[in-house]
Amino acid sequence: AKARHFRWEVSNMFWSPDCEEKVVIGINGQFPGPTIRAKAGDTIVVHLKNGLHTEGVVIHWHGIRQIGTPWADGTASISQCAINPEETFTYRFVVDKPGTYFYHGHYGMQRAAGLYGSLIVDVADGDEEPFKYDGEINLLLSDWYHESIYTQMVGLSSNPFRWIGEPQSLLINGRGQFNCSLAAAHTPGAKQCAAAGNRHCAPVILPVLPNKTYRLRVASTTSLASLNLAVGNHKLTVVEADGNYVEPFAVDDIDIYSGDSYSVLLTTDQDTSANYWVSVGVRGRQPRTAPALAVLNYRPNRASRLPAAAPPATPAWDDFARSKAFTYRILGRAGVTPPPPATSDRRIELLNTQNRMGGGHVKWSINNVSMVLPATPYLGSLKMGLRSALPSAARPSDTFGRGYDVMRRRRTRTPRWATTCTCSRTTRRWTWCSRTRTRWRGTSARCTRGTLHGHDFWVLGYGDGAFRGDAGDAAALNLRNPPLRNTAVIFPYGWTAIRFVADNPGVWAFHCHIEPHLHMGMGVIFAEAVDRVSELPKAAVSCGATATALMAGAGGH
Ligand code: C2O
Numbered sequence: 001a002k003a004r005h006f007r008w009e010v011s012n013m014f015w016s017p018d019c020e021e022k023v024v025i026g027i028n029g030q031f032p033g034p035t036i037r038a039k040a041g042d043t044i045v046v047h048l049k050n051g052l053h054t055e056g057v058v059i060h061w062h063g064i065r066q067i068g069t070p071w072a073d074g075t076a077s078i079s080q081c082a083i084n085p086e087e088t089f090t091y092r093f094v095v096d097k098p099g100t101y102f103y104h105g106h107y108g109m110q111r112a113a114g115l116y117g118s119l120i121v122d123v124a125d126g127d128e129e130p131f132k133y134d135g136e137i138n139l140l141l142s143d144w145y146h147e148s149i150y151t152q153m154v155g156l157s158s159n160p161f162r163w164i165g166e167p168q169s170l171l172i173n174g175r176g177q178f179n180c181s182l183a184a185a186h187t188p189g190a191k192q193c194a195a196a197g198n199r200h201c202a203p204v205i206l207p208v209l210p211n212k213t214y215r216l217r218v219a220s221t222t223s224l225a226s227l228n229l230a231v232g233n234h235k236l237t238v239v240e241a242d243g244n245y246v247e248p249f250a251v252d253d254i255d256i257y258s259g260d261s262y263s264v265l266l267t268t269d270q271d272t273s274a275n276y277w278v279s280v281g282v283r284g285r286q287p288r289t290a291p292a293l294a295v296l297n298y299r300p301n302r303a304s305r306l307p308a309a310a311p312p313a314t315p316a317w318d319d320f321a322r323s324k325a326f327t328y329r330i331l332g333r334a335g336v337t338p339p340p341p342a343t344s345d346r347r348i349e350l351l352n353t354q355n356r357m358g359g360g361h362v363k364w365s366i367n368n369v370s371m372v373l374p375a376t377p378y379l380g381s382l383k384m385g386l387r388s389a390l391p392s393a394a395r396p397s398d399t400f401g402r403g404y405d406v407m408r409r410r411r412t413r414t415p416r417w418a419t420t421c422t423c424s425r426t427t428r429r430w431t432w433c434s435r436t437r438t439r440w441r442g443t444s445a446r447c448t449r450g451t452l453h454g455h456d457f458w459v460l461g462y463g464d465g466a467f468r469g470d471a472g473d474a475a476a477l478n479l480r481n482p483p484l485r486n487t488a489v490i491f492p493y494g495w496t497a498i499r500f501v502a503d504n505p506g507v508w509a510f511h512c513h514i515e516p517h518l519h520m521g522m523g524v525i526f527a528e529a530v531d532r533v534s535e536l537p538k539a540a541v542s543c544g545a546t547a548t549a550l551m552a553g554a555g556g557h
Contacts, residue, residue, distance in 0.1 A: 001039070001040075001041035001042050001043070001094075001124070002039075002042055002043070003042065003043040003044075003045055004036070004038050004042055004043070004044055004045065005045045005046075005047070006034070006036065006044070006045065006046045006047065007047045007049075008027045008028055008033070008034070008046055008047065008048050008049065009027065009028055009048075009049040009050075009051045010025060010026070010027055010048065010049070010050055010051055010052060010057050010059075010115065011025070011026060011027075011029075011051035011052060012024070012025055012026075012052060012053075013025075013026045013029065013031070015031050015114070015200055016199065016200040016201055017031065017114070017144050017169065017171055017174055017175065017176055017200060017201060018144055018168065018169035018171065018175075018176035018177055018178035018201050019177060019178055019179075019180075019193070019199065019200075019201035020146060020168075020178050020179075022146060022148075023113075023148065024113060024114035025052070025105065025110055025113045025114050025115040026114065027115075027117065031114050031174050031200075032114070032116055032117045032118070032140055032142075032173065032174040033103070033115070033116060033117030034117055035117060035118040035119070035120065035138065036103070036117070036118070036119045036120070037120050037121075037122070038095050038119075038120075038121050038122070039095075039098075039121065039122050039123070039124050039125065040095060040096060040097055040098045040121055040122070040123055040124040040127070041094065041095075041096065041124045042094070042095055042121075043092060043093070043094050043095075044061075044091070044092070044093055044094075044095055045090060045091070045092045046059070046090070046091040046092075047088055047089075047090050048083060048088060048089050048090070048091060049086075049087070049088040050083045050084060050085050050086065050087055050088070050089075051085075051086075052085055053085055054085065055082075055085070055107075055108070056076060056081075056082025056083055056084055056085075056107055057082060057083050057105065057107060057110065057115070058074045058075065058076045058080060058082055058083060058089075058105065058106050058107050059074045059091065059103050059104070059105060059106070059115070060073060060074035060075055060103065060104055060105070060106035060453070061073070061074060061091070061093065061101065061103045061119060062101055062102050062103060062104060062119075062221075062259065062451070062486070063099065063101040063102070063119075063242055063243045063261065063486050064093060064095055064101060064119070065096070065097075065454055065455060065456065065504060066093055066453075066454055066504070066506065067094070067096060067504055068094075068504075068534070069092070069093045069094070070379055070454065070504070070505065070506025070507060070508070070533055071379060071536050071537055071540040072091045072092060072093040073453055073454065073506070073508070074091065074103075074106050075106045075453065075509050076106060076107035076108075076373065076377070077373035077374055077375075077376075077377050077378070078373070078377055078378050078379065078507055078508075078509050078525060079377060079378075079379050079506070079507060079540070080377055080379070080380075080539075080540040080541075081377055081380075081539075081540060081541065081542055081543035081544070081546075081547075082107050082543070089539050089540075090537075090539070095119075095121045097121065097243055097244075098121045098122055098123045098124075098127075098129070098243070099121055099240060099242070099243025099244065099261070100118075100120060100217040100218070100219055100240060100243065100261040100262070100263055101118075101119040101120065101121065101219070101243055101261060102116060102117065102118050102119055102140060102219045102221055102261065103116060103117055103118075103119050104116035104117075104221050108149065108153065108519065109149040109152060109153055109223070109515050109516070109519050110149065111221060111223065111515055112145065112149050112152070112223035112515045113148070113149045114142075114144075114174075116140070116142065116221045117140070118138055118140050118217075118219065120138065120217060121243070130239075130245055130333065130336060131215075131239050131248065131265060132213065133213045133214060133215040133265055134209075134212040134213050134214065135208065135209075135212060135213075135214045135215070136214065136215045136216075136217065137206050137208075137214050137215070137216045137217070138173070138216075138217045139172055139173060139204075139216060139217065139218045139219075139229070139278075139294075140172075140173055140174070140219050140221065141170070141171070141172060141218065141219065141220045141221070141222065141227055141229070141256065141280055141292075142170070142171045142174070142220070142221050142222055142223075143167035143169070143170050143171065143222040143223055143224060143225040143289065144167055144168060144169045144170070144171050144176060145164065145167050145168060145223070146168045146178075147164070152164045152516070153519065156362075156516055156519060156520055157361065157520075159359060159360045159361050159362075160360070161361070161362040163516075164223075164224065164516050165288075166224070166225075166282075166285070166287070166288040166289050167222075167223070167224060167225055167289050168289065169289065169290070169292070170222075170225065170227070170280055170281075170282070170289055170290075170291065170292035171292060172204045172278070172280060172292045172293075172294045173204050174200075175200065175201050175202065175203065175204050175292075176201060176292050177193045177201055177203070177290075177292075177293075178201075179191075180192060180193035181193060181290060181293070182195060182203055182293045182295075182306065183277065183293060183306065183307075183310065183311050186310035186311065187290075190290075195295075195304050195306055196303075196304045203293065203294060203295055204278075204294035204295070205294070205295050205297050205303040206278065206294055206295065206296050206297060207297045207299055207303065208268050208296060208297065208298060208299065209268065209298075209299055210268050210269075210272040210298055210299075211267075211268060211269060212267070212268050213265055213266070213267045213268075214265070214266050214267075214268065215239075215263050215264075215265055216236070216263065216264045216265075216266055217261070217262075217263050218254070218256060218261065218262050218263070218264065219256075219260070219261035219262075220256045220257060220258050220259065220260050220261070221258065221259075222258040223258070223514070223515040223516070224258070224285075224514055224515065224516065225258070225282050225285070225289065226255065226256075226257050226258070226282065226283045226284035226285070226449075227255070227256045227257075227280050227281065227282065227283065228253050228254065228255050228256070228280070228281050228282075228283045228314045228315060229253060229254050229256060229278070229279070229280050230252060230253035230254075230278075230279050230312035230314070231266060231276060231277070231278050231279075231296055231312070232276040232277045232278075232279070232296075232307060232309055232311060232312050233270045233271075233276055233309075234266050234267070234268075234270060234276065234296075235250045235251070235252065235266070235267075236250065236251055236252070236253070236254055236264040236265070236266055237249065237250045237251075237264060237265040237266075238250075238251065238254060238262055238263075238264050238329075238330065239263050239264065239265055240261075240262060240263035241260070241261070241262050241330055241483055241485055242260065242261055242456070242484070242485040242486045242487060243261070243456070243486070244332070244333075244337060244456060244483065244484040244485065245332075245333035245336045245337060246330050246331060246332065246333055246337075246483050247331045247332065247333050247334060247481070248265075248333075249329050251326065251329075252312075253312065253314075253315065254326065255283060255323050255326050255327065257284075257449040257487065257489050257513070258449055258487075258513040258514060258515075259449055259451045259486070259487035259513035260449070260485075260487050268296075268298060270298075272298050272301075273298075273301065274298065274301070274307060274308065274309075275295050275296060275297050275298055275301055275303075275305055275306065275307045276295075276296040276298070276307050276309075277293055277294075277295065277296070277307050277309070277310075277311035277312065278293065278294040278295070278296055279291050279292075279293055279311040279312045279313075279314065280292040280293075280294075280314075281313075281314025282314065282317060283314065283315065283317050283323060284317060284318075284320075284323070285317060286317055286318075287314070287317050291311065291314055293311055295307065320491060320492065323489075323491070324462065324491060327462065327489055327491075328462070330459075330483045331478075331481045331482065331483055332458075332481045332482055332483050332484060334481065337481065337483065337484055338484075339479065339480065339481070340458035340460065340479055340482060340499045341499065341501060342479060344499055346398070347398070348398045348399070349367075349398065349399040349467065350366050350367055350524065351366065351367055351368075352364065352365075352366055352490070352512065352517075352522055353365055353366075353368070355368070355370065357370075362520070363520050363521045364512070364517050364520045364521045364522035365521050365522065366521075366522060366523065366524050367399070367524075369524075370520070370521030370522075371511070371521045371522070371523040371524065371525070372521065374389065374390065374544070375389075375543070375544040375545075376389040376543065376544030376545040376546055377507075377540070377541070377543070377544070377546070378390070378507040378525055378527065379506065379507040379530070379533070379536065379540070379541075380536060380540065380541035380544075380545075380546035381544075381545060381546060382507060382527055382530040383530050383531075383533055383536055384541070384546055384549055386545045386546065386549060388545070389544060389545035389546070449487055449488065449489050449490065449512065449513045449514070450487065450488055450490060450496070450498075450510060450511070450512060450513070451486060451487040451509075451510070451511060451512075451513045452486060452487075452498075452500065452508065452509075452510045452526075453508040453509045453510070454504045454506050454508035454526075454528070455486070455500045455501075455502075455503075455504060455508065456484040456485060456486050456500070457484070457485060457486070457488070457498040457499060457500035458482040458483070458484055458485075458498065458499050458500070459482050459483055459485055459488045459496065459497070459498050460477040460478055460479065460482050460497040460498060460499055461473070461476060461477040461478055461482075461496075461497045462490075462491060462494060462495065462496050462497075463476075463494060463495050464491075464493060464494045464495075465493060465494070465495075467495040467497070473495070473497070474497075477497055487513055502526070502528050502529070504528065505528055505529040505530060505531075505532040505533045506528055506530070506533055507525060507526070507527050507528070507530060508525065508526045508528060509523055509524075509525055509526075510523065510524050510525070510526055511523030511524070538550065
């Protein structure tokens with residue numbers, strides 16, 4: 001294992017991700033940010049300089065558990081103080097497990113402004129993946145809005161509320177095409193975009209050789225969109241999800257929600273005289289965004305030779321039965337994925353709702369508490385015992401009440417403006433989530449996807465309606481071979497049951513990975529055995545009440 005050092009500067013810059021020039025947040029002049037490639041067991045050291053002129057920044061390493069380094073998790077107001085303009089913060093952490101990961105901003109809605117990139121961890125020297133392949137292709141998927149995140153954030157917190165709407169484009173490795181199609185011949189009314197060139201929005205070309213097997217690493221960092229990926233004429237065999245091996249299964253296309261990552265194997269066994277489309281479209285919401293396309297280029301065909309066939313059609317956006325069928329096939333890999341603990345020590349039931357606040361503002365909440373982030377990050381204030389720096393004593397309840405009918409539209413109670421903080425010793429916990437239809441917007445319910453920092457969890461099961469407890473649904477949970485993941489989907493009007501072992505002291509966000517949902521409060525924070533966290537680096541606590549305490553010589557050892 002070795003240490004890999006990176007010097008990064010985050011800054012705003014002009015870029016044309018979908019051929020329209022906008023401002024993106026880039027790293028070292030690149031969008032998406034540089035790919036980190038490491039081997040399991042390596043230490044990653046990123047010296048991150050904030051080159052944004054007027055706002056803070058942090059970077060979260062999605063899927064990396066930060067065992068023993070909770071201050072490097074990169075969550076503003078939770079694990080660290082945001083890095084001020086012109087300042088540098090050093091992230092130092094071990095990537096302990098091979099897999100497909102990514103990183104992204106975790107302050108305001110900076111992820112949606114383009115602050116993201118890939119993080120790929122290969123097996124340690126001498127170890128082998130439990131599957132074989134000849135080459136690799138990396139696909140980082142995102143969605144893109146023409147309105148700035150500042151306009152979006154003002155809209156979300158305005159009264160009346162202004163929703164961000166659907167993205168203008170979908171991006172593959174930061175590239176998309178707005179207002180034209182690479183496959184115009186198959187897209188009524190579309191004009192043909194140029195298929196070559198060196199513009200930011202030039203199509204992604206994926207060169208492959210015939211009769212080889214490729215590992216496609218696919219991750220989604222979308223702000224909103226749930227995606228589906230297919231490659232014309234080719235089957236995909238799913239082998240990894242969120243940095244954990246899964247029992248291999250073959251499909252024509254994969255669903256991928258924000259925060260998910262997968263590896264799929266593809267064998268180039270088709271007609272070698274043709275190129276093929278990779279198509280990424282929207283699912284789960286009525287799509288108003290054209291699919292993103294890339295070209296799988298069988299060498300030695302010319303890259304600019306567009307596939308003659310139509311791109312694979314994205315399955316119907318509202319075919320949830322199909323989405324569920326895909327998700328349910330994801331299981332832990334036999335002989336590799338450890339089984340979950342048979343019982344849990346604590347059970348937490350969380351309900352996501354969209355609430356109207358007293359004054360009419362719209363917020364999202366969990367168990368009727370909308371997460372707002374405090375001036376002093378939780379990790380510092382809890383570790384240094386600064387109880388008064390906690391935004392309120394509000395400790396959300398571990399349950400939302402048995403009587404709640406997720407199928408019924410009804411008025412939700414007005415939540416308090418409070419932040420959630422659950423404190424406990426190291427215990428095993430069991431969480432499940434459920435989504436309600438909102439009272440003023442009854443046309444369709446959307447999925448949410450919950451992501452947990454600092455841990456992988458087993459996804460024990462899914463179901464419709466309310467969770468019926470031990471007597472009913474608990475008995476049907478899969479304790480034999482559930483997958484380990486860091487992000488899980490919650491289907492509309494449904495529940496998802498996860499279990500995790502609280503074995504990583506720290507303060508960890510558990511939230512919806514949809515950026516506007518998180519920004520408007522759909523999250524909780526698990527404070528886990530904070531007394532066992534070792535001394536915090538000063539730079540992580542150099543703001544708010546922890547800074548004051550440090551200056552007074554109190555607290556920080
Ligand atoms: Cu990728 Cu807190 O999430």
